Amino acid sequence: MTGPHDSTLTFRQMLPHLLSNPSAPEEMTEDIYEYLSPVDRSRLSLAVQALEQLHAIKPPKSGQARGVHSSSVGVAFERVVQAMFDVSRTWTAKYNRRSLSAEFDVVLTLSPFFSTLVPMFKGATAIIMIEAKGHKSSPKTEWVNELMGLLSSHSSNMGLLVLANGNRKVEREMRMAIALHAQRNFFIVPLGRRQIDNILNGRSLLGVLAEQFTNASVHTTDLCI
Secondary structure (H helix, E strand, C coil): CCCCCCCCCCHHHHHHHHHHCCCCHHHHHHHHHHHHCCCCHHHHHHHHHHHHHHHCCCCCCCHHHHHHHHHHHHHHHHHHHHHHHCCCCCEEEEEEEECCCCEEEEEEEECCCHHHHCHHHCCCCCEEEEEEECCCCCCCHHHHHHHHHHHHHCCCCEEEEEECCCCCECCHHHHHHHHHHHHCCCEEEEECHHHHHHHHCCCCHHHHHHHHHHHHHCCCCCCEC
């Protein structure tokens, strides 16, 4: 990435730098995306390390101890998700929200201006829901369908399924479920360990989201987590 990722800059200050920079268009896009949703990679790295330490512990067999371990993993993964989504000009994030019928891990409320600069959000409702799965169990198609149910009952058409598991291709059944929902204009974007690592290595969060959105919407076999 080529631009200064200074969160104190205004968009008016940022734009002349980007337009005068001879970088490739995709690099300019990454700079803009990083400006819109900057990620504190030091914070994210520490959160990922804490999660990995818990994953390295074999879950206890007893019910109470297993419950404590499971709760600790959930809290650790919540910190990973917060490190990615806390700071943004594109949305406001709220955590552990409840409605009359459901509970949501994260609810993003899109900015009426800055979100229009991100193509994947142009057809989205004002609210995006995030479900986070912190354990390393294999991704399940039912998670996609459960998130779809939450979206359709809460006036939202986009959800992010953030998974601690990853570094694998999404199974065909899960890709099919995502694609079928996309045909009805309900978009579910999976993010896994591969995407988190890409962000840690310098990719912008919005750039990673946009790539996953495209791959998920067209049912590509390249869809990975």
